[in-house]
Amino acid sequence: MTRFFTAPRLTALFSLLAFLASPVSLHAKEPATTGSDGRAAQPVRGIAMHGEPKYPRGFSHFGYVNPEAPKGGTLKMAVVANGFDSFNPFDIRGVAAAGIGNYLYDTLLEASADEPFSMYGLIAESLETPEDRSYVVFNLRPAARFQDGEPITAEDVKFSFETLTTKGHPFYRNYYAGVSSVTIENPHRIRFDFHQSSNRELPLILGQMPILPAHYWKDREFGKNGLTPPVGSGAYRIGSFEAGRSVVYERLDDYWAKDLAVRKGRFNFDRIRYDYYTDDTVALEAFKAGNFDFRVESSAKNWATAYTGDKFDNGLIITEAIEHHRPTGMQGFVFNTRKEVFSDPRVREALTYAFDFEWTNKNLFYGQYTRTDSYFENSELASSGLPSGRELEILEQYREQLDEDIFTKPFEVPSTEGKQGLRQNLRTAMELLRSAGYEIRNGKMVHAATGKPLEFEILLFQKTFERVVLPFKNNLGRLGIDVSVRLVDSNQYIQRVREFDYDMITQGIGQSDSPGNEQREYWHSSTVDVNGSRNYAGVSDPVVDELVSLVIQAPDREELVQRTRALDRVLLHGHYVVPHWHLAKDRVAYWNHLKHPDTTPKNGTDLDNWWAEP
Known part of the structure; x- marks a missing residue:
């Protein structure tokens, strides 16, 4: 498993798929399908790589979020790099803007951060895969929408798969190499068949696939949109930007998935702004001056010597070494x-x-x-x-x-x-x-x-x-x-x-x-x-x-x-x-108007669960 957009969020043995997740009911007419063993695959709300998922059917929210977290405010972040020249995070050409993949695009399923590898329905209301995992069917939510209001359909899922594996970063070709065919069964139902049934991870990692709008790219060449803001499928759209220097993401008030269990208590900031710095020392001083709100410290020397002064003594800036249990690689x-x-x-x-x-x-x-x-x-x-x-x-x-x-x-x-x-x-x-x-x-x-x-x-x-x-x-x-x-x-x-x-x-x-x-x-x-x-x-x-x-x-x-x-x-x-x-800890510093849940998942710090104090 890998996680496409969230690093360092900071990516099965014949297990029966547990019934779980979203409060939305199953489609009334979802047909059962069969695997190579002839057994019917039943629609389920989530899937674990091995064994059963942690969260039961009808769960209201992940255990590591605050479902009552207030919405609002701006999260200001810094990036130490020489700018960006692209709003396409899936192409090997160019340097994509920070946050673009994470905030602009949703996926079929959503990963849980407190399990080894379990996925729950997001764009897909449910999935079907047999015990041998020789294929997977995704049943899409009829309510799922792109940011321009167009519905997300099986045609968009197929387009996303074909585009990423033929025109996207070479990573996708290898990651999805086990897929043998893609079949649209109806506008909200799509099936992926696999070359072999021994690749038990494929149903889950297909759920990680970001969904792109086929209608938007119909008359555009993928990979050459440059700094033209694209239409996404996620909770945020690009609000404003200064080429190579800053980008602001704005949360959609009418985001279709905001009340789903996998989204409760997450994506709480109205705006997320990234400013680019060419020097980390300058960025650190800018943080202490209040120019941005949150910093992950990678330098042991800085952590030991630089986080001192009145703002730290009086609690305006908080430092924490938050323990995590993810592999450090x-x-x-x-x-x-x-x-x-x-x-x-x-x-x-x-x-x-x-x-x-x-x-x-x-x-x-x-x-x-x-x-x-x-x-x-x-x-x-x-x-x-x-x-x-x-x-x-x-x-x-x-x-x-x-x-x-x-x-x-x-x-x-x-x-x-x-x-x-x-x-x-x-x-x-x-x-x-x-x-x-x-x-x-x-x-x-x-x-x-x-x-x-x-x-x-x-x-x-x-x-x-x-x-x-x-x-x-x-x-x-x-x-x-x-x-x-x-x-x-x-x-x-x-x-x-x-x-x-x-x-x-x-x-x-x-x-x-x-x-x-x-x-x-x-x-x-x-x-x-x-x-x-x-x-x-x-x-x-x-x-x-x-x-x-x-x-x-x-x-x-x-x-x-x-x-x-x-x-x-x-x-x-x-x-x-x-x-x-x-280091099995995340060294973070943040201004005290930022708040985070009491529980940290095993994967560690995740700003998408934080919020701004009103």
């Missing part, structure tokens, strides 16, 4: 293994020994972080120790193709704790580089056979990250490795990353509590040469390909956990990143 220095310099895993492993996390955490981060040692950190999906039980059974199938270390040595990130500290780590790095055919000549690390020096570039767009990169660069210099650090603006960075035009980048790879089809986008060999894919490291490994398929096909939660741990372990031993750190 992997952040790290990502090797682009498409480049010859990083094609040997021994070289990649050697370079991990030059990163001194302990020094960095103490001297730069005030000891706030924990070292990351899993792609699924902060969850039961993370591998640890040596493989055993079911995870070992899975890996044994590929033993001849895997490094024996996977079975005999627990994965451990290098540490500089102890007497020898970094010195011993650099010795280990030197040994690994020698085993990969490198040696020191005239103070430079070169390949013994070709004489080619070991050198590369680290690409950045955040100047504040230089203080982390430069000590790493200096440690690599002690190994005779020449490293250059290139700082570019955010737009250039986005384009270079899309085209894999880098040696090493600092990148976060987010994960959900229910990994699935998005894993293809991260690790599958089919995405290596697809510009815009999120296979940043260029992973191309037949074992990884098979493990990704196994994760997608997991029949129940326990099997999903074991298959994901196996994938995690193989990726870790591939040394595709130099792991960084994580």
